[in-house]
Amino acid sequence: MTTTNKRGFAQEVWDFFCSLKLSIFLLIGLALVSIIGTVIQQGPQREYLATLSETKIRLYSALGFFDMYHSWWFILLLYLLTLNLICCSIKRLPRVWKVVSEPVLVMDDNFEKSLANVKDLKLKGSKEELKERMASFLRAEFAAPVITESNGEYHLFAQKSPWCRLGVYVVHLSIIVIFIGALIGSFAGYKAYTNIPEGGAVSQVQTQSGKMIPLGFEVRCEKFSVSYYDTGAPKEFKSVLTVLENGKPVPGFQSRPIIVNDPLTYKGITFYQSSFGQSDEGSLYHITVRDRKGGAPVKLNARQGERVALPGGAFLSVMEATMDVRPFMRGFDGPGAQVEFTPAGGNPQPFVILSDKYESFNAQHGGDLLITFDGMDQKFYTGLQVAHDPGVWVVWFGCFLMVLGICMAFFMSHKRVWARVTDSGVTLGGSASKNPAGFEICFDDLVEKIGKA
Amino acid sequence: MSSSMLFNVTMVIYMVSTCIFFAFLASRNKAVGLTGTYAALFGFLVQTAAIGLRWKESYDQGHGHAPLSNLFESVVFFSWTIVLIFLIIDFKYKYRAIGFFVIPFALFGMAWAQLGLDSGIEPLVPALQSNWLMYHVITCFLGYAAFAVACGISIMYLIRESMEKGGADVQAGGLLSMFPSIRILDDLNYKAIMIGFPLLSLGIITGAAWANYAWGTYWSWDPKETWSLIVWFVYAAFLHARITRGWVGRRAAILSVIGFAATIFCYLGVNLFLSGLHSYGK
Numbered sequence: 001m002t003t004t005n006k007r008g009f010a011q012e013v014w015d016f017f018c019s020l021k022l023s024i025f026l027l028i029g030l031a032l033v034s035i036i037g038t039v040i041q042q043g044p045q046r047e048y049l050a051t052l053s054e055t056k057i058r059l060y061s062a063l064g065f066f067d068m069y070h071s072w073w074f075i076l077l078l079y080l081l082t083l084n085l086i087c088c089s090i091k092r093l094p095r096v097w098k099v100v101s102e103p104v105l106v107m108d109d110n111f112e113k114s115l116a117n118v119k120d121l122k123l124k125g126s127k128e129e130l131k132e133r134m135a136s137f138l139r140a141e142f143a144a145p146v147i148t149e150s151n152g153e154y155h156l157f158a159q160k161s162p163w164c165r166l167g168v169y170v171v172h173l174s175i176i177v178i179f180i181g182a183l184i185g186s187f188a189g190y191k192a193y194t195n196i197p198e199g200g201a202v203s204q205v206q207t208q209s210g211k212m213i214p215l216g217f218e219v220r221c222e223k224f225s226v227s228y229y230d231t232g233a234p235k236e237f238k239s240v241l242t243v244l245e246n247g248k249p250v251p252g253f254q255s256r257p258i259i260v261n262d263p264l265t266y267k268g269i270t271f272y273q274s275s276f277g278q279s280d281e282g283s284l285y286h287i288t289v290r291d292r293k294g295g296a297p298v299k300l301n302a303r304q305g306e307r308v309a310l311p312g313g314a315f316l317s318v319m320e321a322t323m324d325v326r327p328f329m330r331g332f333d334g335p336g337a338q339v340e341f342t343p344a345g346g347n348p349q350p351f352v353i354l355s356d357k358y359e360s361f362n363a364q365h366g367g368d369l370l371i372t373f374d375g376m377d378q379k380f381y382t383g384l385q386v387a388h389d390p391g392v393w394v395v396w397f398g399c400f401l402m403v404l405g406i407c408m409a410f411f412m413s414h415k416r417v418w419a420r421v422t423d424s425g426v427t428l429g430g431s432a433s434k435n436p437a438g439f440e441i442c443f444d445d446l447v448e449k450i451g452k453a
Numbered sequence: 454m455s456s457s458m459l460f461n462v463t464m465v466i467y468m469v470s471t472c473i474f475f476a477f478l479a480s481r482n483k484a485v486g487l488t489g490t491y492a493a494l495f496g497f498l499v500q501t502a503a504i505g506l507r508w509k510e511s512y513d514q515g516h517g518h519a520p521l522s523n524l525f526e527s528v529v530f531f532s533w534t535i536v537l538i539f540l541i542i543d544f545k546y547k548y549r550a551i552g553f554f555v556i557p558f559a560l561f562g563m564a565w566a567q568l569g570l571d572s573g574i575e576p577l578v579p580a581l582q583s584n585w586l587m588y589h590v591i592t593c594f595l596g597y598a599a600f601a602v603a604c605g606i607s608i609m610y611l612i613r614e615s616m617e618k619g620g621a622d623v624q625a626g627g628l629l630s631m632f633p634s635i636r637i638l639d640d641l642n643y644k645a646i647m648i649g650f651p652l653l654s655l656g657i658i659t660g661a662a663w664a665n666y667a668w669g670t671y672w673s674w675d676p677k678e679t680w681s682l683i684v685w686f687v688y689a690a691f692l693h694a695r696i697t698r699g700w701v702g703r704r705a706a707i708l709s710v711i712g713f714a715a716t717i718f719c720y721l722g723v724n725l726f727l728s729g730l731h732s733y734g735k
Contacts, residue, residue, distance in 0.1 A: 031686035387669030
């Protein structure tokens, strides 16, 4: 009694994991819970947390909502889905495999009744002749037949693309392959980030969790540049990188430009253009000052925020500057600087100065002095995303399998034709795994051609 | 002649086509239905020319990129793909009544794009400067369009089913008599999703490939990515529901409508209400 109960329970568990209802429930469930992570900020910023109440924060943290897609219950749902599709496949695959590998070669009366397309044809000739005729006909018009003799009748069987029945299982397998690829990536790979100032080099990068990872080589940023369209929208962010091994540049990896959408890969580690900024070292600004009443122009250099003494007792500091003002000022181009000018004995005045191309613009300020901005030696740092993911090719292989499997499952049909040949004629039967209406046309076409042949 | 003018013409033709399809439902005259399809085809050709012209205009302005880069262009392209998928299904199965439930989606898209969106041609920002943009956008939107058609068909299914239950005599006439039977509507719904699902899968895969190429992560649970996966889950559930007893018909139709609602949220809602990587250049 207990043993049957046990078997009954095991059977129930097995049936539970094999059921399509569970698949539908899991798919809809995953769809619903996935919404949470798109509404609640993942890896939340301080500003975002400040908008939430204390209780909400405690509740969300307890439920793992701040890193929802890696929470135990979300991962559990994904594992359940995987288990479900493995069980479903194990249960159904043998049956389908049998249809593919051991086709029904003989169309008997019972089987004939189960077919949607059947046609009796009265044809002249002995059954040997008819058999040969039908065999060459099927070979020419459909597929090469297998011939079986049974009860004094000849049975011909021909089929097209039987393996497309496996499409569904290829898709199921592809999902498992993608998960394996993702697991390899999460255990053996990393995503990191690094800032390199122009002229500087790094030999280790920091992962999202804050761990430092040595690269095993050095990457130097030779130069970073940014260019803009006339509209002020950014056009290109470009870093020029050199890979160094033992302090020596690696041939083929010297001064390699990388831009967004065109990364650099060396030894399985890829560097992506991600962000940029002004280097801490600061820029050197070039300014020309000329007395309006005459006299030779004076050239000055200044660092950011530095108070520079001007002729006549005034002071100037550069707050911010750019080599291209187009994104900030419509109708102007070239270099520009936001400065604070303090006339002798007066209060500080903030204004903008541009290049000597805009003399009348620059003449609006500065009292007796005409101040122009000549440009700057600016130093950027480039922000690079660094990724090492040995699982990525497994993921692409999974994606390929998925597309292949979906095409097999959706767009191909396993078509089968049987012919029973007797002395009085031929009975043709046919069936297809998909698109019965389409197969009917194909079948009628075959029947018509036999009539003519 | 500018592309903007042609887009206006397209919008008017889709409006005319919608009216003709309504006249078809009312008159039950097959010739009227065919005229509706031809009007939609004509609108489609004009829109194709307009998109081509806009592409050329971008080259004239010196940017030179496929018109798939901002919200205006994507809405126009979405409406184009909806009509494309509709025409394929219409020419194959010839159930003209579907036009009245599908062309309005395209009309609405064109009207919104022309009246409410900024139609300026902008140069591509660095993130979009990639051939993956084309592969990704085309596959996604063809998928979305197939789901739009499936949604129109499912709405027809739900209307017809509830009226039949309410005791309406379908044979006696009225608007319903031009609807395909619910069995056929159910099948067409499935067929449209069979077109959409592989395309959505390809769209997600090309998006992942592009993200991996540009940022080094093929999946980062960005809201857009997550929503595309939600849509994929819903239609995967739909496909499995097809082979489960009790889930064919009404429930499948409801799932298809929900799936399209999720699709629209994935396409627009994510940009309007959530933040992420797909900003359409604002």
